[in-house]
Amino acid sequence: MGCIYRPKERSIWMVKYRSLDGRIRYESSKSTKKEVAKRLLRDRDHASDQGVLVTPDVGKLTFGESVKLLVDYHVARDRDTKKLEARIAKHLTSYFGVNRMMTTINGAAVMAYVAKRKTDERVFPARTKKRRSGIVTIPERRQLTANATINRELAWLKHMFTLAIRSGKLLTRPHIELLPEHNARQGFFEPEQLQAVLRHLPEDVRPVVEFAAITGWRVKSEVLTREWRHVDFQAGEIRLDRYEAKNKEPRTFVMTRDLRTLLERQHAEHERLKKKGHVCPFVFFRLVALGRKGPLRPKPIKTITKAFRTACLKAGCPGRILHDLRRTAVRRFVRNGIPERVAMQLSGHKTRSVFERYNIVSDGDLRDAAARLDAVAIR
Secondary structure (H helix, E strand, O other), rough: EEEEEEEOOOOOOOOEEEEOOOOOEEOOOOOOHHHHHHHHHHHHHHHHOOOOOOOOOOOEEEEEHHHHHHHHHHHOOOHHHHHHHHHHHHHHHHHOOOOOOOOOOOOOHHHHHHHHHHHHHEEEEEOOOOOOOEEEEEEEEEEEEOOOHHHHHHHHHHHHHHHHHOOOOOOOOOOOOOOOOOOOOOOOOOOHHHHHHHOOOOOOOHHHHHHHHHHHHOHHHHHHOOOHHEEEEEOOOOOOOOOHHOOOEEEEEOOOOOHHHHHHHHHHHHHHHHHHOOOOOOEEEEEEOOOOOOEEEEEEEOOOOOHHHHHHHHHOOOOOOOOOOHHHHHHHHHHOOOOHHHHHHHEEEHHHHHHHHHOOOOOOHHHHHHHHOOOOOOO
């Protein structure tokens, strides 16, 4: 496949080999030792045996160039890269450096980066907040970097190595082990808790929460974006288009009795406003006055976070978030005997590992299991 040689009046050994494209290539070993040149030639031969097009540029990728590969990958998939670039520049690039060669980043270097990030503190400055009781001063707070935050950065670093190997700029990558995470949320609503929250919600927000609790769909991206063109009363279905879903797969939810009643009630209000000349294509909307004494017109709901948080506080369920409705629905699917594969299709989960995080076992489930065991006599 090639040979090594040392030009006259020079001490640096050179490598000559034929790449997969048939071209004869010359590469400097950058060493005066013959064994280094032999090792380089063996590496090039091995890469050719694996079907990798080897050029003298292999292994000369810098960290800054690999960041560009990652950003271009996300841009090609129509993903927002603003936060990605900012976080990489603040942490990864500031530590490794723009001009550092990727081949010098080994397992030890990654472990040193993790150790450094574990000691970093995030400072929340003191601030004042206006409340009904008056102005309250919130003191300064410091928080160490969480394992989940470090893992996201390590995942980006791993992807950078993967993209570099795919593009033929690197041949190997170091082993990067992620840190253990124990921050998965476990919140969900029992039926009586959900009813208490619904009683404290505004009338125009209540249908949104009911829909999310029935279907398990994501509130912001999959519930509030529903339009009447997605609802088919004749077929008894409500659809989610391919490019609206997080996993880029279309989804269909067959209407239950409660869901049909909810949608028919929303549609009746939609038709009433339509006769008055106010057309709103969205399923969930609120009536907003134009001016202080202007007529009420429908406007799509953008967010219900504040109203939901207030309702949870009044219902005795503080700290709950909208995503807990998704866990509530998944848990209800499984408890009602729906096969897990079907439940995953209804909720839009692609992997079983993530689905299991939503299928939460409560104390009530354990008590039900004990009651069933008591009903079976042991012989």
